[in-house]
Amino acid sequence: MPALKQRLEKAISVGHLPTIQGMLTDLEQFANDPHATVEQISEHISKDPSVSVRLLRIANSAYYARAEPVVDVQESVLFLGVAQIRIVAMTTRCVEAMCPEDQSGFVWTDFWRHCIATAHFCRMLGRSFTYPGFNPELNWMAGLLHDVGKLVIAMLAPDSFRKVITKATEEGISFQDAEHKYLDTDHGALGGWYLERQSLPPVVFEAVRCHHKWDMAVEKKELPAMANVADFLARQKGFGNSGNMELVMGPFTETPAWQFLVSNLALRGDPASLQLQLDEESTKIAELIENLLPNQKRVVVKRSAPADPSEPAKGSPPPPSSNPSSNLSVETTA
Numbered sequence: 001m002p003a004l005k006q007r008l009e010k011a012i013s014v015g016h017l018p019t020i021q022g023m024l025t026d027l028e029q030f031a032n033d034p035h036a037t038v039e040q041i042s043e044h045i046s047k048d049p050s051v052s053v054r055l056l057r058i059a060n061s062a063y064y065a066r067a068e069p070v071v072d073v074q075e076s077v078l079f080l081g082v083a084q085i086r087i088v089a090m091t092t093r094c095v096e097a098m099c100p101e102d103q104s105g106f107v108w109t110d111f112w113r114h115c116i117a118t119a120h121f122c123r124m125l126g127r128s129f130t131y132p133g134f135n136p137e138l139n140w141m142a143g144l145l146h147d148v149g150k151l152v153i154a155m156l157a158p159d160s161f162r163k164v165i166t167k168a169t170e171e172g173i174s175f176q177d178a179e180h181k182y183l184d185t186d187h188g189a190l191g192g193w194y195l196e197r198q199s200l201p202p203v204v205f206e207a208v209r210c211h212h213k214w215d216m217a218v219e220k221k222e223l224p225a226m227a228n229v230a231d232f233l234a235r236q237k238g239f240g241n242s243g244n245m246e247l248v249m250g251p252f253t254e255t256p257a258w259q260f261l262v263s264n265l266a267l268r269g270d271p272a273s274l275q276l277q278l279d280e281e282s283t284k285i286a287e288l289i290e291n292l293l294p295n296q297k298r299v300v301v302k303r304s305a306p307a308d309p310s311e312p313a314k315g316s317p318p319p320p321s322s323n324p325s326s327n328l329s330v331e332t333t334a
Ligand SMILES: [Fe+2]
Pocket: 146, 147, 187, 211, 212, 231
């Protein structure tokens, strides 16, 4: 642990590891400026092609089920809003900045699939409860970065990462148990420490630090517990692979973290309707994840020729009585 921490400290100080906070600073002005216009935000976003293309993909994804395709960045800014744009920008920049060399066949794109799914579920869980101080962006950030400690290990000590993966598989133990056995630390501790050095909100680095032991959180346990349940859901529903082969058994409502949440916060609705929502949204979430990842197939929403000759031509607004999505199709291109 001390050796890894020293290497981590040095890597941050000489810029060998990306600074998460730096990825968002250019967008802070828009979050804090109520007078910023859509044109100004769009012009700024357009300078970042990676973010722009993802905004368009997401605005046109089945998740939002729009009747009319969004055709440019300005329209996507208007449709998605600044909060969602910040989340897309944060996710895009993290995924692109932190993708280590392949380690023994470990697929880092699958790692990010797991993290994005966890972010989505973490935000969804936050919205399922009524409690003071809820911030959807912080919930997303905590979910997205909950396993960032694994990236830190892989980037600073690839041999150690490879050893943990191999030993966890050979010995049939969890990733965390293998970390403690062979590294004398775990990715929660390292990830939390890495984010703390970057002045991220304490609620985020505490959630990252304690996502496997949420009950050890020093102050608020809500976000660590939500990150824990979100990680459980992402693994149970098979989104990506974080290298944690521990079996995910039973419904999420039986996890200690969920039990803590329902005992301490007011749940909107009931667990059964949340479960239904989780099941219904799984396909849409899968598409959302693919649209956030780099070098993926591009999702294109196309409007086919009207089946009914009396329908208006392509590009014209549909009549009020028509089903607007019936003649839309989503195509993917390389
Ligand atoms: Fe983890």
